[in-house]
Amino acid sequence: MSTNSLSTVIYTRSPPSLKILNQLLLPHKTVYESITSAQEGYEQIKQMKVRGAPAIGIVAALSLAVDLLLQYSNPTCPMFKDQESLKGYVKSSLDHLKSSRPTAVNLFRASDILWNITEKENDVKIIIEKIVKEAEKMLIDDIQDNKNIGKFGAEFIAKESQIEKFSVVTHCNTGSLATAGYGTALGIIRSLYSQNKLSHAYFTETRPYNQGARLTAYELIHDKITSTLICDSMVSALLSLNKDNIEAIIVGADRVASNGDTANKIGTYQLAITAKYHNKMFIVAAPSTSIDLNIKSGKDIIIEERDGNEIIYVKGIVENELEIKKVRLPPEGVKVWNPSFDVTPAELITAIVTEKGVFMKDNETNEFNLSELLK
Ligand SMILES: CSC[C@@H](O)[C@@H](O)C(=O)COP(=O)(O)O
Numbered sequence: 001m002s003t004n005s006l007s008t009v010i011y012t013r014s015p016p017s018l019k020i021l022n023q024l025l026l027p028h029k030t031v032y033e034s035i036t037s038a039q040e041g042y043e044q045i046k047q048m049k050v051r052g053a054p055a056i057g058i059v060a061a062l063s064l065a066v067d068l069l070l071q072y073s074n075p076t077c078p079m080f081k082d083q084e085s086l087k088g089y090v091k092s093s094l095d096h097l098k099s100s101r102p103t104a105v106n107l108f109r110a111s112d113i114l115w116n117i118t119e120k121e122n123d124v125k126i127i128i129e130k131i132v133k134e135a136e137k138m139l140i141d142d143i144q145d146n147k148n149i150g151k152f153g154a155e156f157i158a159k160e161s162q163i164e165k166f167s168v169v170t171h172c173n174t175g176s177l178a179t180a181g182y183g184t185a186l187g188i189i190r191s192l193y194s195q196n197k198l199s200h201a202y203f204t205e206t207r208p209y210n211q212g213a214r215l216t217a218y219e220l221i222h223d224k225i226t227s228t229l230i231c232d233s234m235v236s237a238l239l240s241l242n243k244d245n246i247e248a249i250i251v252g253a254d255r256v257a258s259n260g261d262t263a264n265k266i267g268t269y270q271l272a273i274t275a276k277y278h279n280k281m282f283i284v285a286a287p288s289t290s291i292d293l294n295i296k297s298g299k300d301i302i303i304e305e306r307d308g309n310e311i312i313y314v315k316g317i318v319e320n321e322l323e324i325k326k327v328r329l330p331p332e333g334v335k336v337w338n339p340s341f342d343v344t345p346a347e348l349i350t351a352i353v354t355e356k357g358v359f360m361k362d363n364e365t366n367e368f369n370l371s372e373l374l375k
Helices: 038-046 054-074 085-100 103-119 125-162 183-196 213-223 232-240 266-279
Strands: 008-011 017-021 032-034 166-170 198-204 229-230 246-251 256-259 262-265 280-285 313-317 324-328 339-344 351-354 357-359
Touching: 017 054, 038 054, 038 232, 054 085, 054 103, 054 125, 054 313, 085 103, 085 125, 085 183, 103 125, 125 166, 125 183, 125 246, 125 280, 125 351, 125 357, 166 183, 166 232, 183 198, 183 246, 183 280, 198 213, 198 232, 213 339, 229 232, 232 246, 246 262, 246 266, 256 324, 266 280, 266 339, 313 351
Parallel strands: 166 198, 166 246, 198 229, 246 280, 280 351
Antiparallel strands: 008 017, 017 032, 256 262, 262 339, 313 324, 351 357
């Protein structure tokens, strides 16, 4: 097992190249795969070789950027014949990319930004240049946004908890692997750790895809952060025992509605309920690119349902063998339901931490007014 790389995306403009770390193989194998077209970007996102709301938006944008850069060097390519052919290609590529995963808003937002640029310009070379620049900007901005989320979130939790050192619980993978780098909820944990305020980070396996057991474990071990893996079903027991001064549960987000209702990895909602019951903070950490001001509440969020085989089979390395194996758990004929996300109502959320600051609820409505707060 190699735990030496935390870069989800490796990109260069010249020569045009985009590589992603295949997260289906982590933590057992570190394999980077090339993406040379928007079609390949779609496939990698759909198969979850790359995942995490910010990361899929960025990879979608960069896959179109490298596609255009690589094909532009071929003067006979029909899509560069005139601006209408290019616009048609950009539109169909973005529509296709958007159809890969429905819940995380970052993918839709990235796509809208690239389409708005394309629509306004009338020169083939300028359209390509602007798409490439904007996709590169998304990659750069995300890391800085995450550093700010880490800083604001750590300050807020430390201030509210009023003890010098405390522990936190997290769910899914929200770190460097889910973003352009550093991470959102895991960014706050990194920031607390670097300020010597963190006693311990508990993290859930995150069934069925095991983003916690495979990916968060990989990142926390890489950074040598004192941490313990637990099953998704153990969090209430952990909080009830009052172990290690746990002060907060910190999670990421795939889409936050304007009232603060938050779609995140399946299992998040039950964590928010148990946090409330045990009087712990429940913190959502997300860049503003994960906030969807076009929807009023979580009722409007489309929840992705994935292949039931993700529940039926577990994957891993059998001792002393090099190949990753799939093992069936339930008997043949079993019925499964596999929603990938759930929606946590705003009333259960203590604060939403973005790169712009920490947002709190309106006392009267018990909801967040994010359109106002983001102005
Ligand atoms: C910074 S990542 C935040 C969320 O995207 C994360 O918690 C999550 O739910 C990821 O889901 P995934 O299905 O692995 O793409």
